[in-house]
Amino acid sequence: MKIKQLSVFLENKPGQLSHPCRVLADAGINIVTLSLADTQQFGILRVIVRQWQEGLDALKAAGCVVNVTDVVAVEVPDRPGGLATILEAIEKAGMNLEYMYAFTIRSGDKAVLVFRFEDPDAAIHRLQTAGIDVVDGVELYKRTD
Amino acid sequence: MKSMWNDQGGSFNPASAADYLAPDPLRQLQLQRLRATVRRAYDRVELFRSRMNERGLTPDDVRTLDDLGRLPLTVKTDLRDTYPFGLFASDMSEVVRLHASSGTTGKPIVVAYTQEDIEVWANVMARTFAACGLGRGDIIQNAYGYGLFTGGLGAHYGAEALGATVIPISGGNTERQLMVMKDFGVTAICCTPSYLVHLIESGREAGTDFRDLPLRTAVLGAEPWTDAMRRHIESSSNLKAYDIYGLSEIIGPGVASECVAQSGLHIFEDHFYPEIIDPTTCEVLPDGAEGELVLTTLSKRAMPMIRYRTRDITSLVSERCPCGRTIRRIQRISRRSDDMFIIRGVNVFPSQVESALLRVEGTVPHYQIVLTRHEGLDQMEVQVEMTPEVFTDRIGSLEALQKKLGDAVERTLGIRVNVRLVEPHTIDRSQGKAKRVIDRRNL
Numbered sequence: 001m002k003i004k005q006l007s008v009f010l011e012n013k014p015g016q017l018s019h020p021c022r023v024l025a026d027a028g029i030n031i032v033t034l035s036l037a038d039t040q041q042f043g044i045l046r047v048i049v050r051q052w053q054e055g056l057d058a059l060k061a062a063g064c065v066v067n068v069t070d071v072v073a074v075e076v077p078d079r080p081g082g083l084a085t086i087l088e089a090i091e092k093a094g095m096n097l098e099y100m101y102a103f104t105i106r107s108g109d110k111a112v113l114v115f116r117f118e119d120p121d122a123a124i125h126r127l128q129t130a131g132i133d134v135v136d137g138v139e140l141y142k143r144t145d
Numbered sequence: 146m147k148s149m150w151n152d153q154g155g156s157f158n159p160a161s162a163a164d165y166l167a168p169d170p171l172r173q174l175q176l177q178r179l180r181a182t183v184r185r186a187y188d189r190v191e192l193f194r195s196r197m198n199e200r201g202l203t204p205d206d207v208r209t210l211d212d213l214g215r216l217p218l219t220v221k222t223d224l225r226d227t228y229p230f231g232l233f234a235s236d237m238s239e240v241v242r243l244h245a246s247s248g249t250t251g252k253p254i255v256v257a258y259t260q261e262d263i264e265v266w267a268n269v270m271a272r273t274f275a276a277c278g279l280g281r282g283d284i285i286q287n288a289y290g291y292g293l294f295t296g297g298l299g300a301h302y303g304a305e306a307l308g309a310t311v312i313p314i315s316g317g318n319t320e321r322q323l324m325v326m327k328d329f330g331v332t333a334i335c336c337t338p339s340y341l342v343h344l345i346e347s348g349r350e351a352g353t354d355f356r357d358l359p360l361r362t363a364v365l366g367a368e369p370w371t372d373a374m375r376r377h378i379e380s381s382s383n384l385k386a387y388d389i390y391g392l393s394e395i396i397g398p399g400v401a402s403e404c405v406a407q408s409g410l411h412i413f414e415d416h417f418y419p420e421i422i423d424p425t426t427c428e429v430l431p432d433g434a435e436g437e438l439v440l441t442t443l444s445k446r447a448m449p450m451i452r453y454r455t456r457d458i459t460s461l462v463s464e465r466c467p468c469g470r471t472i473r474r475i476q477r478i479s480r481r482s483d484d485m486f487i488i489r490g491v492n493v494f495p496s497q498v499e500s501a502l503l504r505v506e507g508t509v510p511h512y513q514i515v516l517t518r519h520e521g522l523d524q525m526e527v528q529v530e531m532t533p534e535v536f537t538d539r540i541g542s543l544e545a546l547q548k549k550l551g552d553a554v555e556r557t558l559g560i561r562v563n564v565r566l567v568e569p570h571t572i573d574r575s576q577g578k579a580k581r582v583i584d585r586r587n588l
Contacts, residue, residue: 039544042531044540063568065532065536065569066536
């Protein structure tokens with residue numbers, strides 16, 4: 001159920017973001033979604049791509065510092081309170097949420113969010129027990145086609 | 146006695162015999178060679194003659210080794226001021242080779258060798274490799290630059306004189322270095338320490354773990370490096386990393402080398418006579434005292450050098466080395482008197498910053514110090530390259546790393562510095578020599 005996310009180290013200066021994007025583009029890899037976290041001095045680009053292994057190899061070969069993290073994709077009802085309900089369930093289960101961001105794809109009347117948990121396996125189990133839909137990679141990428 | 150000479154598996158190399166001379170014959174040999182060198186320099190080089198005349202000295206005033214301390218010192222600008230050939234003591238018809246420094250500040254310095262000089266050079270480099278435990282059957286990848294720089298050809302001739310197999314790959318082209326290393330079963334490499342770290346990292350990125358290679362020995366020189374860097378190299382490979390020392394003005398690489406004891410560098414003092422002086426008063430200091438290394442060549446013909454100030458800070462060790470060599474050692478040189486910079490009244494050597502950074506788990510020997518001046522106040526930024534080992538997808542962990550590095554430097558230097566994490570391969574490694582300090586203060 002876990003999804004692979006690639007994280008790339010960036011210096012915070014003009015033009016740094018385009019480099020990894022160009023590398024992925026030249027490898028023919030489409031970015032499904034991304035998020036950018038930054039401080040004044042550096043940033044971390046997090047991307048979800050379907051061919052993550054190829055993406056990883058291409059980025060490494062281009063000299064980027066990259067790592068692979070397991071994240072969890074969760075369906076969230078696209079209406080007021082949809083996200084709050086899920087976050088409350090996470091809180092109640094005492095799970096540590098590191099960060100989250102949204103997918104550009106939707107699933108019917110639902111939005112899809114990416115969650116980064118300290119322990120993704122335990123998180124998936126808890127979410128499913130709480131009746132929350134976790135989307136696996138196969139299902140997710142089918143929707144991008 | 147013979148057993149003492151064996152550096153590794155009984156592979157004593159006859160070239161190393163001079164390393165085991167008893168003190169008395171060694172001093173006699175040194176004095177005899179010193180007198181001949183001073184005579185040659187006085188007779189054939191205007192600069193040495195006029196400086197000695199100014200002091201009322203002639204070559205006959207050198208009767209003991211201690212008399213050397215009365216002779217004038219020579220400095221790097223003397224080589225620039227006499228550019229290109231002003232310090233040559235041989236006619237060009239006897240000079241078989243010229244080398245030159247990179248000349249980053251103005252004109253380069255030019256150095257010359259007769260055929261005998263080349264033979265001495267090959268001998269001291271063969272002794273260097275033997276001291277590092279190498280011999281016949283070793284395959285040495287020579288990644289020092291071939292060309293005007295003395296590193297490449299110096300190591301090359303020494304490896305051949307030793308009877309080892311030398312691969313003259315020169316510097317650069319990391320991919321080819323890794324391929325040759327793997328495919329040719331290379332057992333030893335010569336390069337700068339920063340380039341070796343780069344090779345190990347690049348190997349890891351390309352799926353080559355140095356721990357799986359037959360590579361056992363690294364002969365590293367041409368830039369100052371620390372014991373912390375050595376531990377980093379040795380823990381990420383099966384290498385024993387040896388420090389060697391030399392400078393073009395004296396001969397090139399081959400002035401001094403560590404032995405398998407890795408405890409100071411044996412100076413090949415049958416050819417290069419060492420003194421330690423106080424860099425301010427120029428007074429000669431006794432063995433064991435720290436100061437600036439001053440070298441006098443004892444057998445160079447094309448370009449004898451009398452009391453050359455190296456700017457390298459070290460001390461002479463006269464105690465016997467466990468390896469059995471009788472020639473004296475110098476302590477590892479981790480700083481040069483002209484590397485030092487002053488920031489907010491504090492004297493800083495780049496090696497102090499390097500040791501501090503390497504104390505933080507998982508980092509990163511690629512760094513650069515950038516000095517700037519902001520409204521009259523000096524700022525020091527330490528740029529540290531990010532590595533896959535310490536990178537995570539969490540901002541918080543990277544900020545914590547940044548803080549840890551900053552704290553480590555602050556504890557060592559006593560001043561607050563800014564640490565900036567930068568992308569890999571952004572710090573210049575031109576010529577394989579790391580440039581550690583960029584001073585933009587326009588002092």
